[in-house]
Amino acid sequence: GQQVMQIPQYQHVQEGEDFTTYCNSSTTLSNIQWYKQRPGGHPVFLIQLVKSGEVKKQKRLTFQFGEAKKNSSLHITATQTTDVGTYFCAGWSNYQLIWGAGTKLIIKP
């Protein structure tokens, strides 16, 4: 079946270091959405990418959609404690929204 693989499962960073999560789809996506879920919270929509090769920025967050519309990444520059949570990608393909398993961002004490 259709899958979106998201890696890594966890990433431990020192505050101030960068963080990146990657999503790869087995099929071409019509769009990809990114969500953040804080511990104990619910997923919150961050952004949607639609165009091939699209790059969007939100302050320290940079989102990319691959040229083939099969992969995407989220990069956070200079992480802060407020960035802690799990980041999910979800791609729309064949009338289904397919979710990645999420990458948990953990700030080392």
Added chain:
Amino acid sequence: DAGVTQSPTHLIKTRGQQVTLRCSPKSGHDTVSWYQQALGQGPQFIFQYYEEEERQRGNFPDRFSGHQFPNYSSELNVNALLLGDSALYLCASSLARNSPLHFGNGTRLTVT
């Protein structure tokens, strides 16, 4: 402008019982989706409702059923509860089927 509201926030049930969870979508949204999220896992799609019809369904047994009312609010019913049904149940509304989802705070269901 109220966002997505879900009730109840927490629920404890016994195996074999039945449960109904409720959701009111964000104002202006007509599409409601339900997700199950086990601890430490990603959301798993249960089904989506639009115009009072189940438009799409994930890989969940018939014990999971739903309804959408004319005011776009929705219910999720689970029959013959199993221990494995313990999870956070999330309702999400959207403007269209492939539009971004707006989630409610969820209902935490514990089956004992």
